[in-house]
Amino acid sequence: xxxxxxxxxxxxxxxxxxxxxxxxxxxxxxTDERLPSVRSLSGELTVNPNTIQRAYxxxxxxxxxxxxxxKGNFVAPISGQQNVEKLVELxxxxxxxxxxxxxxxxxxxxxDLLYFEAKKVLKGEGSE
Amino acid sequence: xxxxxxxxxxxxxxxxxxxxxxxxxxxxxxTDERLPSVRSLSGELTVNPNTIQRAYxxxxxxxxxxxxxxKGNFVAPISGQQNVEKLVELxxxxxxxxxxxxxxxxxxxxxDLLYFEAKKVLKGEGSE
Amino acid sequence: xxxxxxxxxxxxxxxxxxxxxxxxxxxxxxTDERLPSVRSLSGELTVNPNTIQRAYxxxxxxxxxxxxxxKGNFVAPISGQQNVEKLVELxxxxxxxxxxxxxxxxxxxxxDLLYFEAKKVLKGEGSE
Amino acid sequence: xxxxxxxxxxxxxxxxxxxxxxxxxxxxxxTDERLPSVRSLSGELTVNPNTIQRAYxxxxxxxxxxxxxxKGNFVAPISGQQNVEKLVELxxxxxxxxxxxxxxxxxxxxxDLLYFEAKKVLKGEGSE
DNA sequence: GTGGTCTAGACCACC
DNA sequence: GTGGTCTAGACCACA
Numbered sequence: 001x002x003x004x005x006x007x008x009x010x011x012x013x014x015x016x017x018x019x020x021x022x023x024x025x026x027x028x029x030x031t032d033e034r035l036p037s038v039r040s041l042s043g044e045l046t047v048n049p050n051t052i053q054r055a056y057x058x059x060x061x062x063x064x065x066x067x068x069x070x071k072g073n074f075v076a077p078i079s080g081q082q083n084v085e086k087l088v089e090l091x092x093x094x095x096x097x098x099x100x101x102x103x104x105x106x107x108x109x110x111x112d113l114l115y116f117e118a119k120k121v122l123k124g125e126g127s128e
Numbered sequence: 129x130x131x132x133x134x135x136x137x138x139x140x141x142x143x144x145x146x147x148x149x150x151x152x153x154x155x156x157x158x159t160d161e162r163l164p165s166v167r168s169l170s171g172e173l174t175v176n177p178n179t180i181q182r183a184y185x186x187x188x189x190x191x192x193x194x195x196x197x198x199k200g201n202f203v204a205p206i207s208g209q210q211n212v213e214k215l216v217e218l219x220x221x222x223x224x225x226x227x228x229x230x231x232x233x234x235x236x237x238x239x240d241l242l243y244f245e246a247k248k249v250l251k252g253e254g255s256e
Numbered sequence: 257x258x259x260x261x262x263x264x265x266x267x268x269x270x271x272x273x274x275x276x277x278x279x280x281x282x283x284x285x286x287t288d289e290r291l292p293s294v295r296s297l298s299g300e301l302t303v304n305p306n307t308i309q310r311a312y313x314x315x316x317x318x319x320x321x322x323x324x325x326x327k328g329n330f331v332a333p334i335s336g337q338q339n340v341e342k343l344v345e346l347x348x349x350x351x352x353x354x355x356x357x358x359x360x361x362x363x364x365x366x367x368d369l370l371y372f373e374a375k376k377v378l379k380g381e382g383s384e
Numbered sequence: 385x386x387x388x389x390x391x392x393x394x395x396x397x398x399x400x401x402x403x404x405x406x407x408x409x410x411x412x413x414x415t416d417e418r419l420p421s422v423r424s425l426s427g428e429l430t431v432n433p434n435t436i437q438r439a440y441x442x443x444x445x446x447x448x449x450x451x452x453x454x455k456g457n458f459v460a461p462i463s464g465q466q467n468v469e470k471l472v473e474l475x476x477x478x479x480x481x482x483x484x485x486x487x488x489x490x491x492x493x494x495x496d497l498l499y500f501e502a503k504k505v506l507k508g509e510g511s512e
Numbered sequence: 513g514t515g516g517t518c519t520a521g522a523c524c525a526c527c
Numbered sequence: 528g529t530g531g532t533c534t535a536g537a538c539c540a541c542a
Binding site for chain 4: 277281282334339340342343346347349350351352353354355356357358359360361362364366367368370371373374375377378
């Protein structure tokens with residue numbers, strides 16, 4: 001289900017965060033849908049439960065999921081307020097990476113294409 | 129000359145890498161131009177020389193600069209080969225971040241604007 | 257009748273305690289008035305009966321209600337003794353939170369206003 | 385230095401958060417001052433280092449401290465932006481507790497006094 | 513069974 | 528030396 005690289009410099013919990021976030025924004029995981037339990041995912045990925053929990057906690061801080069004791073972790077509805085802040089952040093990120101890409105030869109049409117490819121992901125047309 | 133945030137979570141050497149890379153792609157530092165010596169930069173930024181060294185080593189590894197023993201560190205010319213690999217990498221990055229941004233409300237025209245803003249940076253019209 | 261947030265981090269039984277306590281101190285539930293039975297409330301809120309039971313037990317422990325086997329749970333009269341202890345506790349709480357609020361910019365007049373807003377709640381003029 | 389109740393229902397890390405927050409808002413710990421290292425505090429309190437770290441991480445999330453790898457944890461300057469949100473939250477808290485306190489016999493002059501007692505704490509006149 | 517906390521002890525990254 | 532991550536395994540609180 002997930003692609004973890006245990007050798008990577010990136011912490012495992014962070015990789016999990018990214019992976020799960022992608023599943024949420026791509027619509028694979030719908031609002032209020034239940035995520036795998038800490039223990040089950042731990043077993044499935046052969047990763048320590050604490051590490052899974054750390055990832056879930058991080059996602060909770062970011063407002064992507066909410067957690068109920070004794071029940072499980074669930075995909076949070078998106079608030080709209082957060083979006084404004086997030087968008088500013090993400091646009092800065094895009095601007096920065098794009099500048100570097102242009103330096104390495106990115107053309108405007110290349111760039112334009114990327115938007116639609118990204119959009120496809122959201123509709124779940126690019127299953128992975 | 130550099131904007132270092134000692135309080136940031138990001139390692140200082142990494143901030144240096146990003147800063148210098150920006151100076152190179154924005155054309156402030158030209159090909160074969162000499163970078164400040166480790167010692168002088170260390171003094172100027174009141175940062176441990178090892179940290180500067182580490183940043184230069186990283187930039188060398190990424191092919192952005194080359195170093196000549198006893199002479200100093202210089203901006204590397206960009207080879208076409210690097211570009212191809214880098215571009216693929218960067219395009220993936222853009223696609224990913226863009227997907228998240230669309231999820232948070234990015235429109236196509238917003239996106240389109242970002243390209244030209246990024247381009248400005250390269251021409252050195254944008255101060256930062 | 258109650259505002260339960262199943263998604264909240266707070267245990268449901270604790271939310272129930274707070275809710276019922278508010279109803280009592282705001283005068284909606286009068287002394288010796290009977291609370292809804294565990295079973296009926298459980299059905300109404302679609303919450304596990306154990307959870308309701310737990311809340312009632314907690315309220316009993318705090319001296320807010322008393323329970324008669326086979327009859328039900330009832331709002332307790334307040335004894336002067338309890339008040340003294342409780343007041344000390346609550347004043348400490350207020351002092352603590354107020355210190356933090358001043359740190360974050362609370363003014364004296366802001367503070368003064370809060371007293372009257374709180375008083376309104378007790379008279380039942382405040383809807384919540 | 386800290387008052388920890390290992391038997392309490394409250395998690396140790398949370399008690400630490402509260403304790404340290406008090407030290408910061410009371411001015412005992414000044415902006416950019418260094419907190420005890422994770423290991424030293426761990427030894428001093430005979431609490432696991434992970435638990436200390438958890439507390440520090442929580443404080444970081446709340447914007448009260450910042451942490452630099454290899455250097456230590458430091459008291460963060462207050463931003464002012466956060467304050468608005470925090471204040472609303474804290475005022476709600478005060479309103480709620482005050483209502484309960486009035487129910488248990490709090491008078492307006494009692495209440496008024498608390499403000500100045502809280503203010504003293506901030507000036508560090510109340511050492512503990 | 514679920515999430516949450518805690519310990520003990522190891523290893524890595526940074527400065 | 529500092530913070531940060533991870534594991535293994537235990538225990539508690541909630542529903």
